[in-house]
Amino acid sequence: MLKPLAAFVLFLLSAPSFADECEANFKKSGNPLVMTTYSSAVTMPNLSTRDAQAQMRGILVAEKMDVLADDVEGGTLLVEQRQSDKARPIPTTVTVSEVAAGTRVEMSVKMERGVFSKVEQIRPYMCGLLAKLKGGKEGVAAAKKGAGASNNEATANQDVFAFSRMIANEANKNAIAVNARHKGRKYTLTGRIDTLMEDGEDYNLVFDIPEVSEMAIKPLPFQAQFRVGVSCLFRPNQLATVLALREGQKVTLTGAVMKYDNFRKVIWLENCTRAK
Template sequence: MRVFSALGLIALTAAGQAQAGSCETNFSKQGSPFTGSSYRSSVALSDLSVASAINQMRATALEKKMNVLAFDAEGGSLLIEEPESFKHKPIPMIISAAQENGVTTVSMEVKLGRGALTKSDAMRDEICKMLATVKPGAAGERAAKDAEARTASAGPEKIDALAFSLKLARQSNENQSTINPRYKGKKFTVTGRAAFIMEDGDDYNVGYDIPEPGDMLIKPGPMDPHYKVSISCIMAKNQTAYALTLREGDKIALTGTFSRYDQFKHVVWLEGCVKS
């Protein structure tokens, strides 16, 4: 398995090349493909605050379309992950920053699960490339703001309702607590068919038609989740007329923002949904 570079995640910047040597020297590996592996390294920079370091790494992660699961700039901690793909499960990455005697050390750890294969040299190079994007002084803070501005203008992810449901069920089966921080606030355009249209307080709720696992053409295996994750769209106020014209079985494409996942009912709610 090739990570980062195969996915086209990170570009090495000229400003970071000066830090490559120290990062390579600090690189270490623990574990094995049989038990899971972790890869670590760090860089040290002066004229860099802890908050700026974490903000810069967060902005870089968002621009590379990574998920931000936990973020504490002042406390110097950040948890990001490369999203799941057909090649691999989500890959968590822990970023930390601490200052001592006017020098801020920024550390990065990448964790791979059991069975994941990669070369240590390749992992070292990619970790150091990402750490090299951190810049000291005002230049670093400007770079973080610019990256966040570019990220804010990104469009919604388009996905089929069944594919979304299956992905959420797999991830929930592995670790339910990661679903909300992984997706909350992200925009999706979900296509499928309407299973129901119902009043939900002052709003209208449109649910997607998703078959039960036992009714699917490909049955779940012994290690797969034996429950489905339902997807419901809470329609925006200005979409009432559209919602009232829908009928069960109609094809729909709705764009909304991920609100929350109920791990007991196995239901995802998108809010502010509009017709796409």
């Protein structure tokens, strides 16, 4: 009876220690004029690096974050808070590594230039996420659940021109990040049809997006000085829907991002349907 009791006492004592460790390791660097980085770390006994990373994936996806990269062998997970009309994308990096006491899990949140935040808000939020990590058999079970987690939540309806400019500005910073961020994500877009055409077995609807020279409000110097086209691909079984469409017509469509082509400056959505 002594061994189980001793283990239980140690478990109770360890719970607040993780919170204390996170608080003690919490750091802030940079400033809102350039970039602000918040970071902290905890050490988990009885937990492999692989299971720790899988758990963190599940924990962060539950917070409605998107997984951009999950390098299990390298011990790095990159997720991002999805961009919206009210919030910029906020990347979070998790790094796991083996240490003498177990597995060290470090989390880093980067705020872009111009984003103001308070330590009093960020610290309890980050430490609360790290506190959800579990060790032992419970940790293994949580890791299995988190390993395949992904944020499949569809985005709200938005204007196709606003979507085009969002993609252009993201590509202007890092074109590779566009596919990592958006591939497979569902969007509902509203805009006018420029062109309808056959594209292999599919039907391609090209939205009407003005050239930069035709835009009523020109991009600022630090914004993308190029246009990104938006195409929506319909499957052959959507022929009846496509035949009812007309160039110049305003439509609302839902589709999943297939790919962004930085050479052509076009983003394609696939499996498009008329939004209900």
